[in-house]
Amino acid sequence: MSSSPSRxxxxxxxxxxxxxxxxxxxMFVCFIIQVFMRYVMDSPVxxxxxxxxxxxxxxxLWGQSVSAEEQDEIRFDILYGSVSSGVRRWFRIVFSLLLVGIYAxxxxxxxxxxxxxxxxxxxYLDIPFSWVYSVALIFSVVTILRYLRILWGAARGTDTGQSSVDELGRKDFTE
Known part of the structure; x- marks a missing residue:
């Protein structure tokens, strides 16, 4: 178990x-405005x-790359949870190498x-599409960094990926 993060x-x-x-x-506020304008004012915006x-x-894209943690990710637990920790470590190494390579x-x-x-x-808002799509760059760079960290931990043997998977391959909600 890792120590608590710094302030x-x-x-x-x-x-x-x-x-x-x-x-x-x-999004919710915009939805309410749209419903009001369309059905009450009869003037959709x-x-x-x-x-x-x-x-x-x-x-x-922000949520998956910046906010989500590794234990929040979807895994094929049937396979991942049924193999030994050494094989899981190799899964993490190979998968991390593939993802870093593809994104890079x-x-x-x-x-x-x-x-x-x-x-x-x-x-409508005249926002440059480069601003709109800039989140894709954030997503890619953060994903590369995340999987480099996972690769480093798996290669060193210090991060086995066991924090979120118990011995049966199910998510442990007691943490």
Missing amino acids: PTHILRTLADAVPATLLAV GWTVEVCVIAWLWIL WSLPALWDFVTFMKIQDTS
């Missing part, structure tokens, strides 16, 4: 977790849909796409 780490984690929660609240789509994109290989093309999209703005 600055805890503050950063709290702020990172607040981003998807705030965006979800923004388009900007609320745009905000919801952008917020949802950011919630998904695609990063230059993703950068080109995001920077190219500065030429176009969203329809």
Whole structure:
């Protein structure tokens, strides 16, 4: 079991977790505005849909890369939980190498796409699409860093991935 995080780490984690929660609240408010404008005022507005789509994109990519922890990820527990810890360690090494390689290989093309999209703005709010899609860069870079850390821990044998899986391969909710 790892020690508790330092105060600055805890503050950063709290702020990172607040981003998807705030965006979800923004989506809810926009939904209510849209319903009110469409059915009460009989004058639908388009900007609320745009905000919801952008917020949802950011919630998904930010949440998975920055806010989610490794034990929150989906695994094929039938296979992963049924093999020895040594085989699990090799699974983690191979999977981490593959993910780091794929994301690192695609990063230059993703950068080109995001920077190219500065030429176009969203329809209602005139936000450059490069800002909208910048979360994809954050997602890729954070995912690369996360899996490099997982790779390092698995290669050293210090992180076996057992913190979230018990001996039967089920998530342990008692932590």
